[in-house]
Amino acid sequence: MEHLVESIILVLLAIVFLQSGIDKILDWKGNLGWLKGHFANTPIRNMVPISLGLITLLEIASGVTAIIGIFMLCTSGNTCWALISGILSAITFLMLFLGQRLAKDYPGAQTIVIYLIPTVFLLYLLQG
Numbered sequence: 001m002e003h004l005v006e007s008i009i010l011v012l013l014a015i016v017f018l019q020s021g022i023d024k025i026l027d028w029k030g031n032l033g034w035l036k037g038h039f040a041n042t043p044i045r046n047m048v049p050i051s052l053g054l055i056t057l058l059e060i061a062s063g064v065t066a067i068i069g070i071f072m073l074c075t076s077g078n079t080c081w082a083l084i085s086g087i088l089s090a091i092t093f094l095m096l097f098l099g100q101r102l103a104k105d106y107p108g109a110q111t112i113v114i115y116l117i118p119t120v121f122l123l124y125l126l127q128g
Contacts, residue, residue, distance in 0.1 A: 003073040006082055009122040010066040010073075013089045016115060017063035024056040042102040055095060062088040079126050086123045093119060 001007070012062055024031050035048050035095060070083030093116040100109035 001074070002077060003079075003082075006079075006122060006125055007070050009118050010070045010082055012115075012118060013085060013122075014066035014070070017059040017089065017092070017119070021059035022038060023100060024052065024059070027064050027104045028052075038103050038105070038109060039099070044099070044102060051099070055092065058088060058092040058095070062092050082122070083126045086126060089119045090116065090123065093108055 009011055024122075032049060032052055036045075039045050039048050065081055065085035065088060068077075069085045072078040072081045093112055097109055097112045097116065100112060
């Protein structure tokens with residue numbers, strides 16, 4: 001398989017983002033309540049509902065484009081959707097990272113970097 005590494009990273013992104021996005025949709029009130037408390041002492045405390053909506057949309061878009069990207073890589077070798085997923089995923093992780101830093105949740109920010117590393121590697125592979 002020519003795009004094995006890229007496909008594995010895209011599967012990772014699909015799992016991470018679809019699970020997270022679907023969880024946010026199914027438990028919107030619970031997530032919103034927790035996040036309001038998490039960001040209570042930050043400059044974005046009044047933007048939590050809008051931020052949650054934006055992050056949810058980005059997560060779903062990142063996950064769906066990852067699935068399309070896997071399909072396109074496996075069937076035609078076309079990297080366009082994989083690249084779109086990588087870019088959306090990187091943007092999403094950077095937004096999540098910023099939020100964790102603003103909330104001074106440094107262990108949470110470190111965890112996001114763990115996911116960002118393979119995402120950047122995916123972008124590197126796709127631009128090669």
